[in-house]
Amino acid sequence: xxxxxxxxxxxxxxxxxxxxxxxxxxxxxxxxxxxxxxxxxxxxxxxxxxxxxxxxxxxxxxxxxxxxxxxxxxxxxxxxxxxxxxxxxxxxxxxxxxxxxxxxxxxxxxxxxxxxxxxxxxxxxxxxxxxxxxxxxxxxxxxxxxxxxxxxxxxxxxxxxxxxxxxxxxxxxxxxxxxxxxxxxxxxxxxxxxxxxxxxxxxxxxxxxxxxxxxxxxxxxxxxxxxxxxxxxxxxxxxxxxxxxxxxxxxxxxxxxxxxxxxxxxxxxxxxxxxxxxxxxxxxxxxxxxxxxxxxxxxxxxxxxxxxxxxxxxxxxxxxxxxxxxxxxxxxxxxxxxxxxxxxxxxxxxxxxxxxxxxxxxxxxxxxxxxxxxxxxxxxxxxxxxxxxxxxxxxxxxxxxxxxxxxxxxxxxxxxxxxxxxxxxxxxxxxxxxxxxx
Amino acid sequence: xxxxxxxxxxxxxxxxxxxxxxxxxxxxxxxxxxxxxxxxxxxxxxxxxxxxxxxxxxxxxxxxxxxxxxxxxxxxxxxxxxxxxxxxxxxxxxxxxxxxxxxxxxxxxxxxxxxxxxxxxxxxxxxxxxxxxxxxxxxxxxxxxxxxxxxxxxxxxxxxxxxxxxxxxxxxxxxxxxxxxxxxxxxxxxxxxxxxxxxxxxxxxxxxxxxxxxxxxxxxxxxxxxxxxxxxxxxxxxxxxxxxxxxxxxxxxxxxxxxxxxxxxxxxxxxxxxxxxxxxxxxxxxxxxxxxxxxxxxxxxxxxxxxxxxxxx
Numbered sequence: 001x002x003x004x005x006x007x008x009x010x011x012x013x014x015x016x017x018x019x020x021x022x023x024x025x026x027x028x029x030x031x032x033x034x035x036x037x038x039x040x041x042x043x044x045x046x047x048x049x050x051x052x053x054x055x056x057x058x059x060x061x062x063x064x065x066x067x068x069x070x071x072x073x074x075x076x077x078x079x080x081x082x083x084x085x086x087x088x089x090x091x092x093x094x095x096x097x098x099x100x101x102x103x104x105x106x107x108x109x110x111x112x113x114x115x116x117x118x119x120x121x122x123x124x125x126x127x128x129x130x131x132x133x134x135x136x137x138x139x140x141x142x143x144x145x146x147x148x149x150x151x152x153x154x155x156x157x158x159x160x161x162x163x164x165x166x167x168x169x170x171x172x173x174x175x176x177x178x179x180x181x182x183x184x185x186x187x188x189x190x191x192x193x194x195x196x197x198x199x200x201x202x203x204x205x206x207x208x209x210x211x212x213x214x215x216x217x218x219x220x221x222x223x224x225x226x227x228x229x230x231x232x233x234x235x236x237x238x239x240x241x242x243x244x245x246x247x248x249x250x251x252x253x254x255x256x257x258x259x260x261x262x263x264x265x266x267x268x269x270x271x272x273x274x275x276x277x278x279x280x281x282x283x284x285x286x287x288x289x290x291x292x293x294x295x296x297x298x299x300x301x302x303x304x305x306x307x308x309x310x311x312x313x314x315x316x317x318x319x320x321x322x323x324x325x326x327x328x329x330x331x332x333x334x335x336x337x338x339x340x341x342x343x344x345x346x347x348x349x350x351x352x353x354x355x356x357x358x359x360x361x362x363x364x365x366x367x368x369x370x371x372x373x374x375x376x377x378x379x380x381x382x383x384x385x386x387x388x389x390x391x392x393x394x395x396x397x398x399x400x401x402x403x404x405x406x407x408x409x410x411x412x413x414x415x416x417x418x419x420x421x422x423x424x425x426x427x428x429x430x431x432x433x434x435x436x437x438x
Numbered sequence: 439x440x441x442x443x444x445x446x447x448x449x450x451x452x453x454x455x456x457x458x459x460x461x462x463x464x465x466x467x468x469x470x471x472x473x474x475x476x477x478x479x480x481x482x483x484x485x486x487x488x489x490x491x492x493x494x495x496x497x498x499x500x501x502x503x504x505x506x507x508x509x510x511x512x513x514x515x516x517x518x519x520x521x522x523x524x525x526x527x528x529x530x531x532x533x534x535x536x537x538x539x540x541x542x543x544x545x546x547x548x549x550x551x552x553x554x555x556x557x558x559x560x561x562x563x564x565x566x567x568x569x570x571x572x573x574x575x576x577x578x579x580x581x582x583x584x585x586x587x588x589x590x591x592x593x594x595x596x597x598x599x600x601x602x603x604x605x606x607x608x609x610x611x612x613x614x615x616x617x618x619x620x621x622x623x624x625x626x627x628x629x630x631x632x633x634x635x636x637x638x639x640x641x642x643x644x645x646x647x648x649x650x651x652x653x654x655x656x657x658x659x660x661x662x663x664x665x666x667x668x669x670x671x672x673x674x675x676x677x678x679x680x681x682x683x684x685x686x687x688x689x690x691x692x693x694x695x696x697x698x699x700x701x702x703x704x705x706x707x708x709x710x711x712x713x714x715x716x717x718x719x720x721x722x723x724x725x726x727x728x729x730x731x732x733x734x735x736x737x738x739x740x741x742x743x744x745x746x747x748x749x750x751x
Contacts, residue, residue: 202548207634213569213609214548216633283549283570327527330549331568 003157003375004100004131005124006090009431011039012387015050016425019059019391023066024360025368026382034064036387039430044383057425057437059391065363066379067099067388067428069370070340071189071267072164072243072315075132077123078116079108084320084408086120090129091406092318092340094434097390097423099130099379100371101318101340105137106165112137112148114156121157130428133374135162138177138188144169147180154184159374162189164243167225169195174229178238187239187265187373192225192250193291202331204277204292212280214331217292223249230257230264241373242266244317246291248301255310265373267315268302270343271413274350275299279413285326285333286413289319303356306365313370314362316343320409338407342400342414344392349420387427390434396422442737443562445551446571447613454741455580455617461732462581462725468505469728479506482738485533487543488565489515489550494699494723495565495574499542502730511536526550530557539738543567561737569606575698576610578729580618582721583654586694592619595651599682600658600706601630601671607698608658612638623648626682629671630664646682650690657684657697657706675705686710694718 016034021044023029033048034041050056070093076084084092093101103120105111111120111134124132136158140146142165150161161181168174168190181188198221203209205216226242230253233240242254245266257264271289276296279287287293305311319336326333339346344366351357371378379388399418402410426434443449450458468476484503488496496512503510515521519529526545530553533541538560543551548570555562566572583591596615602608602624615622616639623641624631636642649655660678664671672678684695685708695717701707711717 205633207637210632210635211609211638212548213571213606213632215569218633283552285549324525324527327553328525329545329547329553329567331547333549 003159004133005121006128006131006429007124007126011430012036012427012432013038013051013054014427015048015054015056016059016064016391017048017056019062019064021064021381022359022363023381024364025066025378026380028381029360034381034389036427036430039387041381041383041385041387044381057391061393061395062424063392063394064381065097065390065392066367066381067390067426068097068344068366069374069376069379070098070101070316070318071241071313071370071374073101073103073318073340074106074320074336075103076320077107078120082408083322086123086127086132087129088406088408089318089340090127090132091434092338094129094426094428095406095423095436096341097344097392097426098340099388099390099426099428099433100132100374100376101130102133102135102159102374104162104164105135106142106163110137110141111135112140114149114152117153117156117158129433130426133157133159135160135164135189137161138163138168139173142166144173147176150181150184150186154186158184158186160186160189160241162191162243164189164191167191167193167195168229171228171232174232175236178232178236178240181238187241189241189243190229191243192222192229194221194224197221197224201292202288203280204294206277206295208277208280212283214280217290219247219249219294219298222247222291223253226250227253230254230262233257233264234260234262237263239263244269244272244291244315245302245311246272246294246298248298251301251305251310258310265312267313267370268306268311269315269317270339270346271337273299273302273306273314274346275413283330285328285330286337286411286415288330288333288335289317289337290335303351307357307361312365313373314343314347314366315370316340320407321411322409326411336411338405338409338412341405341407342412342419344423345398345419345421346414348394353420387430389427390423391425392421393424394421396420398422439740441559441561442741443551443555444573444733444737445555445562445564445567447573447576447610447617449573452617455577455614457741458577458729458732458736459581459584461736462728465728465731475505475507477507478735479503479508479738482508483536483538484508484510484540484542484734485536485538485560486510486512487529487541488513489520489543489545490566492544492565494726495544498726498730499565502727502734505727505731506734508734526553527557530554534558534560540734563733563737566606569604570609572606572610574730574733575607576614577733578722578725579611579656579696579698580614581725581729582696582718585725586718586721587653594620594653595623596620596654596656597623597625597649597652598656598658599625599684601660601664602626602635602658603630603632604661605658611656612640616640623652627672627678646688649688652693655684655689655693655695657695659698659700660702660705679705682706683708684711686714696722699723
């Protein structure tokens with residue numbers, strides 16, 4: 001059954017020559033030519049010859065990787081197309097090496113009926129440069145009162161259900177959602193947050209918030225709700241996905257649940273893996289997100305958990321905001337930052353260079369694992385697979401600038417910073433979705 | 439010369455702080471003259487933007503600018519374009535059209551000074567932003583301490599008592615007091631003590647058992663909203679006063695009491711302490727004028743020694 005849609009286009013015929021192909025699922029890590037014919041990988045090998053109409057790409061010194069899958073994007077469509085639409089979001093995703101992305105339901109209107117979902121799928125067929133899909137809301141209008149028609153929404157292609165942006169406020173609601181979601185065969189993705197501890201929060205509670213005088217969001221605010229959610233999931237034997245894990249205490253709860261056989265998966269964002277609460281000191285609203293940037297000890301624990309697999313995947317929580325919304329005093333600014341175009345570069349520069357993470361693991365966590373959670377065939381570079389891959393120049397340096405992004409918004413914490421590694425080419429569903437070759 | 443903002447005490451080096459205090463001292467004779475005005479900042483424009491209620495800070499900034507012969511313009515949120523929904527960025531751009539040298543601002547949100555500074559050529563002086571910072575209060579506190587307790591403040595033992603969690607004054611004072619080598623202890627109910635505050639180099643206590651060790655007792659105002667139902671910071675003002683209120687009976691001779699004002703008689707400070715001439719509270723208000731003159735002056739002429747205050751007076 002369809003759960004992603006895109007606008008399509010001509011199938012690619014490409015010979016990608018001399019790159020280092022790293023596809024951990026297929027057991028490949030070698031310098032190989034990759035021949036793509038009519039949108040499929042048809043051959044891997046040395047010194048492959050192009051066909052008559054095959055374009056040749058010189059990938060010497062570059063990485064050829066299975067394309068990435070993002071489980072947590074805010075497309076801002078419908079309702080805030082001034083911040084992002086499906087064309088700009090998918091252009092940004094493709095420029096970041098993504099071959100599929102899934103949007104959260106907190107749009108205006110909320111994705112809480114099959115007709116809204118079908119309308120979005122239509123728009124995606126007209127505009128999306130890569131295949132995209134959508135979460136539907138757990139509760140109507142994200143109001144936390146009444147469950148959505150999960151059966152019909154699942155049949156219409158919802159990838160899963162989430163009230164992301166809002167927690168499931170009570171144990172009773174969490175329980176009903178995890179029971180009823182079984183009619184759809186999908187999973188619930190939870191934004192874990194105890195609202196009574198969140199109240200007025202601006203940043204992580206700790207020494208930095210004490211110094212800055214900003215109301216803190218305690219790590220307990222997240223970990224309490226993660227624990228409760230996992231207890232309910234265990235009791236109901238239900239599949240649950242924990243969104244944007246940010247604290248070491250949440251990892252303890254997830255580890256305990258996994259050991260007990262709970263069907264839980266969990267994601268972490270590039271910003272929580274690479275930045276900490278010290279970054280707030282300049283009161284730049286591009287560093288204001290929810291969950292907030294945590295303490296350095298949390299960050300280190302997240303990196304270790306991503307390497308070990310306790311955290312299953314990287315997800316961007318790409319959250320565009322209009323310039324005028326972020327260009328206000330820190331305390332008045334909305335939460336969120338964009339991340340699709342910078343995700344791989346940020347993680348490569350911050351974690352691979354320092355060897356905190358290895359490349360094969362990063363590829364698995366950005367590609368194979370999120371694809372499986374979404375119920376997609378995992379992207380692969382092995383012969384016979386539909387071409388879902390990206391070519392990355394690991395030595396490229398590039399600076400994030402407001403005008404240089406594909407996204408319609410520029411609220412990136414890396415604005416003005418130089419990043420290493422850049423995606424040079426992306427093939428999504430066998431079609432050329434992004435190219436930045438000299 | 440690039441513009442110089444004063445948003446946090448951390449924007450100043452120890453030498454800068456001492457220069458401001460020395461400059462303030464050099465202004466004292468001006469304030470005792472019949473004609474309390476010098477032409478130092480004639481032709482300069484200083485805008486006071488107060489988005490939040492203020493008596494002593496706004497009046498002393500206004501008077502300080504006038505004593506230095508600057509042209510001043512005062513704006514409040516009520517009655518201005520803010521009520522029509524103008525953003526701070528647009529207010530900044532609008533006011534910058536008048537080419538002000540300095541914009542002094544009080545604002546309810548931390549980060550407002552950064553937003554203002556990014557959109558104006560004027561130097562920005564923070565007169566209080568949310569719970570973040572109130573650097574000019576810290577500087578006038580230091581000035582009062584120096585005038586009354588001696589020029590070398592290192593080793594002085596200060597107890598800051600009250601609602602540390604919501605206090606921008608406490609945060610600026612902790613930084614300034616520590617910078618000048620003082621020993622700082624925070625006392626207050628655990629609900630009003632920010633988690634992790636010890637990392638600013640202070641001791642934290644929940645009772646007054648060690649109050650006798652203090653040379654200076656710095657009291658913070660307890661806001662009535664802390665006892666609102668559901669807030670649960672404090673069960674009652676009565677119990678606060680019982681546990682933390684400072685009366686003469688709790689003081690030993692020689693201890694000096696400070697308070698940024700406005701005071702709550704009978705809550706954090708008993709009438710017998712508030713009315714005692716030994717306290718430094720009125721002196722703090724007096725210092726506000728000289729110190730804010732010094733801050734305006736230094737912001738415009740610079741912090742280097744070559745711009746020594748004596749030559750210009």
